[in-house]
Amino acid sequence: MSEEQVVIIGAGPAGLMAAQQMAESGLKVHVYEQNKAAARKFLVAGNGGFNLTHSEEIESFLKKYDAEEIQNIVRSFDNSKVIEWLGDLGITTYVGSSGKIFPTKNFKPIQVLKVWLDQLQKLGVIFHYDHVFLNFNEAEVFLKNNGTEINVKYSKLILAMGGGSWKKTGSDAKWVDTLKAKNIEVKPLEAANSGYNTEAKFHVLQGQYLKNIKVSFEDNEKTGEIVFTKYGLEGSPIYYLNRFTRKHEFPLTLHIDLKPNVSDAEIVKFLEGPDKISSVLKKKLKLSTTALNLLKTLDKETYTNIEILSEIIKKFPIEVLSFRPLDEVISTAGGVAFSELNTHLELHKFPNVFCAGEMLDWEAPTGGYLLQGCFSTGFWVGKAIANSQTISNPEPQN
CATH class of the missing domain: 3.50.50.60 (FAD/NAD(P)-binding domain)
Incomplete structure (x- = not known):
């Protein structure tokens, strides 16, 4: 006592x-x-x-x-x-x-x-x-x-x-x-400050990083670096958006701007040129290997449609299913x-x-x-x- x-x-x-x-x-x-x-x-x-x-x-x-x-x-x-x-x-x-x-x-x-x-x-x-x-x-x-x-x-x-x-x-x-x-x-x-579980098709990118990108949900956005994991996504922009997504029911969709410093119009102009799409993405837009691999998860019809592809480069949709376990x-x-x-x-x-x-x-x-x-x-x-x-x-x- x-x-x-x-x-x-x-x-x-x-x-x-x-x-x-x-x-x-x-x-x-x-x-x-x-x-x-x-x-x-x-x-x-x-x-x-x-x-x-x-x-x-x-x-x-x-x-x-x-x-x-x-x-x-x-x-x-x-x-x-x-x-x-x-x-x-x-x-x-x-x-x-x-x-x-x-x-x-x-x-x-x-x-x-x-x-x-x-x-x-x-x-x-x-x-x-x-x-x-x-x-x-x-x-x-x-x-x-x-x-x-x-x-x-x-x-x-x-x-x-x-x-x-x-x-x-x-x-x-x-x-x-x-x-x-x-x-x-x-x-x-x-x-809080949690990763997200995503659809299985993104798991093939496990261990790959996207740098200098912008992640958004509704009117909220954060620039930084994210990494794909065996279950989904991690990274400071992901953690930042937790408080905003928590107010909604899963599944929901985040968007990734793969080239924040390049406008939609500039991307369209590049893609409308004579070069192959794959060459433009790599050599003119200088997308990272991870960004290129992410775009390869698109179906052929989307990938070859210049207008749709340019929109997706600026607003790539990622469906997230849930937060990671609390512990x-x-x-x-x-x-x-x-x-x-x-x-x-x-x-x-x-x-x-x-x-x-x-x-x-x-x-x-x-x-x-x-x-x-x-x-x-x-x-x-x-x-x-x-x-x-x-x-x-x-x-x-x-």
Whole structure:
């Protein structure tokens, strides 16, 4: 049995950021994590390109977030402040060609995390690993450690347990049923930053990339790079369109502009010349091998009709059938409804209990925006508690 303390459940980016803000204000903070180490998803995500935020101008940056509440929170601790915070930790950064912010090459994900954890420990933050969250009430949080159930009293409790993707990292979303049982509204967790399953005819392109193309759905579009997989499509433009396609029933159709910088009229003019269509596509339009292979999936009548072919080059239809399974997507949409929280992200039904990170009902595309959202919500909650009345936190008596 432990004495009253400030408690964080979850040692991911949101929980760690909240811990830092409170510890810097002099509060004694205890972080409980179900894994044997901190921030496993943070490290796994870093294996695919460790972009910590994005250099985009703030007003455009904020539009990447789907909810006004998260936009306001990100504005308070934005991309420029994340860079400053990293610099204070001694982590230098650079801007990649796509505008993403990376730590300089001498900083690998594990090294960035170690620097951060070392700083938190210097500030007096105490970590408790192998502690699985079970439940909470108005005064205590209930956990299991090595088969033994324990209860820990708290003055302030921050829930930062992540979304429902990549269960292997600990984001198992078991907290959903716990909160629902307390009549706290949790929006259904859905695939976000997900690939799409497509018709089988595109599977022959497995492993091939389309670069410098534009993908669109209705009035929404995104330029970038996509890859064909054994089941369908992946890539940042695909992930960006998730939030728009989610509002519709599958199957639905995306369109790919294979030559965004060439007009329909210019394409028609090229195709009307004396050269063979295959030669024009390769030598004059300079379509990539993957683009040429994609066009070969068309029937002969379509491929040889200049007007139709030119339209398809600008708007190649891809029928998508569904999202990928929840556990293998990068993040999840849905979570604790903002209507259940006050402006400090404190639960109306449980004063002194806060939520942060991917547990909240917001989404954003990849490219640094997800991590930024977690950093920002952790900062927001940590500052709110740090700026509130002083909390007495004696050392726990285990």
